[in-house]
Amino acid sequence: QVQLAQSGAEVKEPGASVKVSCKASGYSFTSFNMHWVRQAPGQGLEWMGIISPSGGATTYAQKFQGRLIITTDTSTSTMYMELSSLRPEDTAVYYCAKDGDRGNFDYWGQGTLVTVSS
Amino acid sequence: DIVLTQSPGTLSLSPGERATLSCRASQSVSNNYLAWYQQKPGQAPRLLIYTASSRAAGIPDRFSGSGSGTDFTLTISRLEPEDFAVYYCQQHVTSFSFGQGTKLEIK
Numbered sequence: 001q002v003q004l005a006q007s008g009a010e011v012k013e014p015g016a017s018v019k020v021s022c023k024a025s026g027y028s029f030t031s032f033n034m035h036w037v038r039q040a041p042g043q044g045l046e047w048m049g050i051i052s053p054s055g056g057a058t059t060y061a062q063k064f065q066g067r068l069i070i071t072t073d074t075s076t077s078t079m080y081m082e083l084s085s086l087r088p089e090d091t092a093v094y095y096c097a098k099d100g101d102r103g104n105f106d107y108w109g110q111g112t113l114v115t116v117s118s
Numbered sequence: 119d120i121v122l123t124q125s126p127g128t129l130s131l132s133p134g135e136r137a138t139l140s141c142r143a144s145q146s147v148s149n150n151y152l153a154w155y156q157q158k159p160g161q162a163p164r165l166l167i168y169t170a171s172s173r174a175a176g177i178p179d180r181f182s183g184s185g186s187g188t189d190f191t192l193t194i195s196r197l198e199p200e201d202f203a204v205y206y207c208q209q210h211v212t213s214f215s216f217g218q219g220t221k222l223e224i225k
Binding site for chain 2 (some may be wrong): 035
């Protein structure tokens with residue numbers, strides 16, 4: 001069965017960077033694109049970016065251009081999300097999600113809470 | 119970018135009733151890549167419907183999706199207690215975006 005296991009909660013100071021991991025299992029990792037989606041406390045879902053694990057090509061939402069880097073390690077079927085220049089409004093639960101090949105997200109990780117506070 | 123607007127913001131119904139949730143796009147979702155998700159507190163979203171009307175694996179048939187172009191609907195035919203949650207629509211034309219959500223609460 002498809003599983004996406006994310007790394008644990010993080011607390012960071014403003015201006016720092018955070019790197020969150022997402023380990024995939026139960027399917028061919030290089031056959032499907034992967035996404036990051038975040039959700040601020042009490043708010044809706046916000047798409048951040050997509051990566052093709054097979055070639056590493058990425059597309060980021062304009063809002064995160066210059067601050068977001070998404071990478072993969074195909075040897076371990078793991079995707080990473082690094083967000084830099086953190087500010088308090090980046091406090092959110094960050095989810096990884098597998099692309100369902102019809103423009104949707106068919107499997108999700110459990111979420112990683114990132115808190116940005118001084 | 120396509121903006122999705124969901125209505126109503128909150129829907130108060132009783133178990134056994136029918137729920138109709140709306141999602142309107144600012145431009146045509148011409149490829150019908152419109153999906154619906156359910157999210158319960160403290161949980162990740164769960165895919166319900168994709169390509170506007172196809173049910174995801176394991177989703178009960180009381181959930182159905184319809185629509186095309188700019189107007190889409192999620193219908194829950196007879197509400198079960200476990201259906202009370204927040205529902206999001208999501209599109210993928212050139213990029214990806216979500217609606218702001220509809221909270222379905224027990225009346």
